[in-house]
């Protein structure tokens with residue numbers, strides 16, 4: 001259950017520049033209430049964390065925000081757009097880009113081609129231009145390629161530009177997905193478990209990348225199970241449990257919240273962890289990356 005109206009969170013913050021306001025979003029799958037009256041708001045410049053035990057509704061919330069799922073009720077305003085009324089392909093144009101819990105790349109294309117595809121929503125060459133390959137089209141393609149190279153450098157895999165996506169190490173595939181998402185020039189970048197499967201040093205590199213993205217003016221929404229990463233990176237955290245908002249606030253406050261601790265420990269005693277600082281904290285039950293529903297997303 002939402003404990004606060006969406007705007008209260010934002011008012012309490014030093015940066016009142018609202019980017020996204022979700023209000024009472026609910027999503028049901030048959031008899032399962034996957035999201036129940038979820039309200040929260042994200043300010044420009046946030047690295048906004050979304051956590052919760054497996055099955056809490058985190059990916060479903062991403063799918064609602066990106067119009068893959070239509071909620072039964074609730075609204076979501078993003079920079080003046082009512083997201084729940086947009087088609088999935090209009091979401092990127094509105095300024096939201098995402099990555100997936102289960103990596104989704106064109107495995108038989110090279111790294112740079114994957115990024116170039118991400119860029120195409122912002123280009124102008126029409127079908128006629130693509131067929132005739134006139135000068136304007138060729139120039140645009142060169143610009144797209146140049147920008148894709150820059151993005152690969154930006155995420156740290158410039159040297160892999162011509163490698164097949166499927167041949168890249170796992171951590172590089174995750175970074176390639178981020179580069180492809182950035183190619184759409186989003187205002188909000190939503191990352192669904194970007195550190196899943198990464199080792200400690202890869203996670204550290206990822207952390208620096210996410211900070212750089214934020215510093216470059218892109219707001220980040222982050223689903224992540226690595227609590228050290230979440231607590232160190234995010235300035236705000238939303239906790240979901242059984243589709244309901246359990247807590248929302250600064251990481252340190254959320255971490256101490258008895259309801260949050262109980263939700264995690266109750267979900268699997270013995271699986272809990274202690275984060276630096278000694279607070280009882282939150283680790284997922286089961287594997288680092290939960291059983292995904294990505295496969296169901298496009299049904």
Ligand SMILES: Nc1ncnc2c1ncn2[C@@H]1O[C@H](COP(=O)(O)OP(=O)(O)O)[C@@H](O)[C@H]1O
Nearest residue numbers: 029034054055056057058059060061290293296
């Ligand atoms: N397309 C779907 N059809 C049926 N149930 C779904 C679908 N997507 C998600 N669910 C269910 O909704 C609940 C929340 O799932 P999800 O959002 O993937 O959780 P999280 O990402 O927090 O682990 C789970 O019980 C899951 O099985």
Ligand SMILES: [Mg+2]
Nearest residue numbers: 058059101292
């Ligand atoms: Mg998920």
